[in-house]
Amino acid sequence: MIRSSLLKLPALAATLLATLVMTMPVHAQQVLRVSAIPDEAPTELQRKFKPLGEYLEKKLGMKVEFTPVTDYAASVEGLINHKLDMVWFGGFTFVQANVRSGGKIIPLVQREEDEKFQSVFITTDKSINSLADLKGKTFTFGSESSTSGHLMPRSYLLAAKINPDTDMKRVAFSGAHDATVAAVSGGKVDAGALNISVWEKLVAADKVDTKTVRVFYTTPGYFDYNWSVRSDMNPVVRKKLSDAFLALNKDNPQDKEILDLQRATRFIPTKPENYAAIESAARNAGLLK
Template identity: 55%
Template structure:
């Protein structure tokens, strides 16, 4: 079976399963419908809750239908953009670098203000005896997805910067596939510790999905640039500007806009350029994840 996609229509949040190969033919530079996706860094139901309203909003703002496709792995978003089966994707910094290299012309449009100084959280069970990064030696550990910026690339990079090599120093390490899964693995005792996206961690605590009496944050990374809305480079420039403007005009003081922005846990979007993600590429090379 090929990769699965969940399609969200414009008038209702109704999902159907379709194959990657069953999507309609490749579009020209001015599509009649904008296909949008996001890296699957949380469970599919939560991703649907976040991004379906953005499809609705963008459709009204840019004047063409917008559909959200929920994919099952990070690689599918990169390949989808490269094959022109997707037009716009919410990437992490590392995945953007991969998409830029794969396509040659992927364009970063906007990031949340928070993404310019993002962090990862290192968490552990209270009873695991872990207070510092050095205490991770000999312990079991979980990253998120292999391609995750905040769940793997930057945590690995900062571990190496602090003299800890996962292959050498951990008893075992694994990949949960998503930030929320990492937190649940730590809480359940499947692993002693893990690293995840700070925004997801905050949300899990706020929504009482994780018990802070069982799991703690013991280290926070230095800041780095992370998530970004990205479009394929051969889209019509006027359409790209409409998309950019749609995000930039969102006003947190407006109740309707606030509801939308709260889904992505931000109060402001910022225009960004490809060169701002050079640090993510350098970190990936330093961590041995990119050539």
């Protein structure tokens, strides 16, 4: 009897171990590594993310760390190479990441505003009142990999029969939306294009003199930003993440603070097909191969 009982101990231990593993919290003691495309100053990105990060920590039951990246390409490579777990992408950066990974990047959620996002063209030059007036002028985009600061503005310029590389006197890349406003207001270039959300935030904060700098063209709407993850993320964690974003409610004071910092009314589900037009625009502009 004793020998028989002893023989059963390994099997019993294995069963207990399996039960323990199944009941343990998912990703216990681990960290969710988050970043965002650097379309604004690093300090601003950190400030915007802090309340959201604290909220996600409570919802996930795990530590959430925000790590700034040096450029747009680093955000793509970081997610693909498992150095990051979730990234705030622009539509074009998502397309780049999805193509580079062979379709293994999932856009999780987007702001409701991102269904019909827009870019604005700004200037201090009184002779510039339409896209056609940009011929022979100096101009700045944001980052080369920016959807709202480069790809879509370039796409609309090309549709208006204006090739920035041949029809403009000089084309520059500021690196970020707020830097584009600074370049235009400071007289470094005649005009520039940026994300409408950042423009409206700077105007609301009185960080731009609208008597001097003005919008002369606003693009039609297009899909843009989203929070993306890899397809190999633990499905339980992915579901918790999605649920956490979708649960944010502007009628709740704490949630409203998070949504306001994200410049969002609410978050909604999204899918890869939403960015097909951006991929097409990128290929047509020669920015995606």
